[in-house]
Structure formats: structure tokens, C-alpha cells
Amino acid sequence: MAEENAIDNAKEKFSEISVAEFFSKNKELAGFSNPTRALYQTVRELVENALDATDSHGILPEVKIYIKEVEPENEERPARYEVSVEDNGIGVPKTVMAQAFGKVLFSSKYVIRQTRGMYGLGVKAVVLYSQTTTGRPITVVSSQEDSNFVYYQNIKIDIKKNEPMVVEDGQLDKRSSWHGTIASAIVEGDWTRAKPKIIEYVRRTAIIAPYAELWLVTPEGEIYFFPRATKKMPKPPREAKPHPHGVDLEQVRSMLMSTQAETLLDFLKEEFQGIGDKTATEFLRHVGLKPDINPKTLLKKEKLKDLEALVTALRNYRGFKGPRSDYLSPIGEELIELGLTRMFKPEWVKAVTRPARAYQGHPFIVEVGIAYGGAIQPQEEPILLRFANKIPLLYEEKEDVSYKVLTNIDWGRYGVQEPYQLAVLVHVASTKVPYKGVGKESISEIPELESEIRNGIHEVARSLRIYISRKAREELAKEKIVSIAKYIPEVARSLAILSSPPEDPNRYRELEPKVMELLISKVAASIEMPKIDGRQEDPRLIVERVIKGVSIQEVS
Numbered sequence: 001m002a003e004e005n006a007i008d009n010a011k012e013k014f015s016e017i018s019v020a021e022f023f024s025k026n027k028e029l030a031g032f033s034n035p036t037r038a039l040y041q042t043v044r045e046l047v048e049n050a051l052d053a054t055d056s057h058g059i060l061p062e063v064k065i066y067i068k069e070v071e072p073e074n075e076e077r078p079a080r081y082e083v084s085v086e087d088n089g090i091g092v093p094k095t096v097m098a099q100a101f102g103k104v105l106f107s108s109k110y111v112i113r114q115t116r117g118m119y120g121l122g123v124k125a126v127v128l129y130s131q132t133t134t135g136r137p138i139t140v141v142s143s144q145e146d147s148n149f150v151y152y153q154n155i156k157i158d159i160k161k162n163e164p165m166v167v168e169d170g171q172l173d174k175r176s177s178w179h180g181t182i183a184s185a186i187v188e189g190d191w192t193r194a195k196p197k198i199i200e201y202v203r204r205t206a207i208i209a210p211y212a213e214l215w216l217v218t219p220e221g222e223i224y225f226f227p228r229a230t231k232k233m234p235k236p237p238r239e240a241k242p243h244p245h246g247v248d249l250e251q252v253r254s255m256l257m258s259t260q261a262e263t264l265l266d267f268l269k270e271e272f273q274g275i276g277d278k279t280a281t282e283f284l285r286h287v288g289l290k291p292d293i294n295p296k297t298l299l300k301k302e303k304l305k306d307l308e309a310l311v312t313a314l315r316n317y318r319g320f321k322g323p324r325s326d327y328l329s330p331i332g333e334e335l336i337e338l339g340l341t342r343m344f345k346p347e348w349v350k351a352v353t354r355p356a357r358a359y360q361g362h363p364f365i366v367e368v369g370i371a372y373g374g375a376i377q378p379q380e381e382p383i384l385l386r387f388a389n390k391i392p393l394l395y396e397e398k399e400d401v402s403y404k405v406l407t408n409i410d411w412g413r414y415g416v417q418e419p420y421q422l423a424v425l426v427h428v429a430s431t432k433v434p435y436k437g438v439g440k441e442s443i444s445e446i447p448e449l450e451s452e453i454r455n456g457i458h459e460v461a462r463s464l465r466i467y468i469s470r471k472a473r474e475e476l477a478k479e480k481i482v483s484i485a486k487y488i489p490e491v492a493r494s495l496a497i498l499s500s501p502p503e504d505p506n507r508y509r510e511l512e513p514k515v516m517e518l519l520i521s522k523v524a525a526s527i528e529m530p531k532i533d534g535r536q537e538d539p540r541l542i543v544e545r546v547i548k549g550v551s552i553q554e555v556s
């Protein structure tokens, strides 16, 4: 039997393909599964690069998206669209332009830094799709801030070799201070179906980046303009060294090959984050390796056991500090609340940025925002807005860890009634977002992440419960006050008449505030105040607020 298999296997025809050919043949892996998704994904990839080139470098983004129909559909194929995205970012150096846009797995983002891009695939997936569906190259126009030229190139990919092919290139003198990039691709697409998703994508980008100015010009000539709501930006992410808990054998091997350190002790201190002299010494004592050996000796074949022991210990040793989280770039509570308010005009909004945590050596921060009531359309389920490293995630919602957490929340406990006027925003910021696929649409169920998302939602939902309960009590107080207050002048007048000896007819004016005081105490006494998180509000305050006509939003 084994022999038969061997013969069969020998009959198989073996060959090798390049990574470009692989993604060209498997476009759906990168999100290009049909003309609707492909058009959406094209916009996404170009916009995410535009934003990485701006806010990750401290530049307030101005991103313009133009989608134009260039050839109508016919019986054989869908319509063709030119998608152009212009940014005011750092630009692409001329020396790497062709590779950045024409070589799969070429990127400036293969470092430990929180960016939208991480695979070095996105724009090349656009080029492969464009090239294989329309035969057209991508056009890139770019200039860096300190350059006197604007460079342009038309780029295709040599799919067999995974190498860029520059079809045309040139340069122009720069007569303005413009810097940034314009990337234009012609792709087959289904605009009618993609339109709502693309608009929603831009809308959600405006929620998570209210400091960006965004334009979308549609094939019909409609202009969707999302003005900048603030000039305040989160501090840009910074690059970090690897955390020892996140490395593996091959990574340590390549770090050993490139290190300049002359001793193992220095190697640990220089190449990893958060390892000082004391920790490195204690750690090496724990592993049983000498601190002063040349680290490169561990690359020798006969030292494999030592290298393995070192890597295992690096991954598991408890004495290291947690991964650096101060290099991450969360949005912040204020900007999330601003974005949600701008988009939903809710009655109540609150956000929380949770403390940093780590999974498998990667730091992450979860942020949660909740918008409630107001202009939010009632729905059967709460609206979930998912974001990862400031990217809105629109597809594969049910596959996402946030969806799983959200569906297990009992909103009744927080006083939220059905149908829900509720939007829940979850943002995961990390140097490595654990996406389920290279299309970056859903996040895996990593236990540490799941529990942080749950804690975040609970934390904001508790504030919502306080608000809803306070509001219910205020409404009760209002009803009582309204029904009683109309009798106050009458009662005050009658009291004035009844009081003897006969008094000044204006006496009731003095009595009115006293009767009012009586009313406040009576209504307050009739309102039952539950304890929320161990605190109990004075019901008199609620009644006084209702009488003064102060809305609850102003005090919560």
C-alpha cells in the first residue's frame, strides 16, 4: 500500500509559484471575492495607506476619494471604475515606489508599531486585481515634504517573478509645498451594491478619526464631505523592540545574526524591550547561561539545545516587565465621544480607554464607546461598530470576537429596553491585531482580548445604567411635580385667606415658596432611590433639578 502511494506521489506534477501568483489566483483571501467586495476593498486599501501616511506621522489627514465610472458594464463583464485616493501624507520615496506598489510582501510596516497596514499586501492586491481584470497598471503620483519634485509611475506586477514592472515614469518640478500621494487604480466593480458599504466605511472612518478631513466623490457626482471636527490627534504610535514573550526560535536566530552586541547580556539588553541589567542577569542565571559569552556562539549547531532553552525561557520567564504600551496610539475617550456624538446625535454618550494588556507578548489597548437614545434609529440588536488600529471593520461581523461578547450582554440589566437605540463601539489598538484573515475583517477570539472587551463594555454600560435610572426617576418626579404644582398658587392663596387675623392680600406670595418647599420634600420622599455601585443620590437634588428645568444630560 505504502509503495503504491509512493508511485502515485511520484506521478504528481510539482511546481512552484511566486507569492504574487498565489494572491493573483486566490484574490478572495485578500478580500477581492466579487465585484462589490473588490471595489470596497480597493477603496479600503488606498484609504488605509493614506491615513497611515498622515496621522501615524503626526499630520492632520486630508483624504480625498474619487470614484469614477470609466467603462459601463456589458454582457461579458461588470463596469469599470477608476478609484483615486489623494492624501497629504509623507509621500513615497522615488527609490522604493515601484516595489511598494509592485512587489507583494514589500512594506515599511514590518516593524513593531501600531499601524493600519501590517502585511505588505494591500495595495498590491489592488494592483493584481486591477491588472487581471482590466489589464491596467496603478498610477502613483507622490512627493515628499523636502523634495523639489513630484514623481509619477505607472506600475504593474510581473506575476511570475513577483517583481514590479514600471510601465511609465517621470518627474515634474514642484511649484507648491504639496506633499503626499495620489494612487489611482482601474478596477471592475459593482458600484450600486458597494455604494452603501463604501459610504458607511468613510462615515465610520470619520467617527474613529474625527481629526481627519474626508471627501468622497461618487460616480454620480455626489460629494460626501466629512469636515474635521477637531484638530486634536492621538499621539502617533512609536516603534518598539520585540518583547521576549512574543519571539520564537527563528526570530531569535535572526536577531542573533544581526546583533552588534558582544555579550549575551548586552544582546538581551539591546535587542529586547524592557530588559535592564538586573533583569538580564537574573534571567541568565535562571536559564543557566553565562552572561559574558559571545551571543553568536548560540548559532552553532552544537549549541542548538542552549538556543532552544534560551528561547523557551524568553517566552515564559515571569520576571520581565509587560510589553510597552505607551508606544501604542489609542484614540482616547474624548475623541471617541466626539465621533459618536457627531454621527449619531445621541442623548447620552460615554467612552473608556482601558488599561493596556498583552497577549503572547503583544501589547493591546481596548477602547469602548456607547451612544444611547436621541437620533439613533431603534433596532432589534445594538449597532456594533468595530475598529482595529483605527480601521473600521464592516464585513464578517458575526465572526468577530466583539460580536461574540456583545451578544452575551444582558442589556435589560442596564435598563436598556428593546428595540435598542444603542450603538457600541469597540476599538482594539495593538502592534499586532490578531485578524482572522489577510482581508482584515474580523478579530480572533484571543482570551485576553475577549475579557478586556467584555470589561470595557461592562464599564461603560454601568454608567449608562446610572444615567437611565436617574432619568427614569426624574421623569417620575416631573410627573408628580406637574400634577401637584398647578395647585400651588391656589393653595397658597387659600392659606393666606384662611390665616387669621385677616392679612395683607399679598401674603400668599410669601406662602408660595413655603408650599413649594413642602412639595419638594414630599415628592423627594416619595421617590425611591436605589443604590448604584454603592452610591445613592439625594432625591431632593433630582426634584430641584426638575423644577429648575435642568436637563439630565447637563448633569450626567
Ligand SMILES: Nc1ncnc2c1ncn2[C@@H]1O[C@H](COP(=O)(O)OP(=O)(O)OP(=O)(O)O)[C@@H](O)[C@H]1O
Pocket: 045, 049, 050, 053, 087, 089, 090, 091, 092, 100, 101, 106, 107, 108, 109, 116, 117, 118, 119, 120, 121, 122, 123, 124, 180, 181, 183
Ligand atoms: N499613500 C501612501 N503614502 C505613503 N506610503 C505609502 C502609501 N501607500 C503605500 N505606501 C507604502 O507602500 C507600502 C506597501 O503598502 P501595502 O498597502 O502593500 O502594504 P501595507 O500597508 O504595508 O500592509 P497591508 O498589506 O497590511 O495593508 C506601505 O508599507 C507604505 O510604506
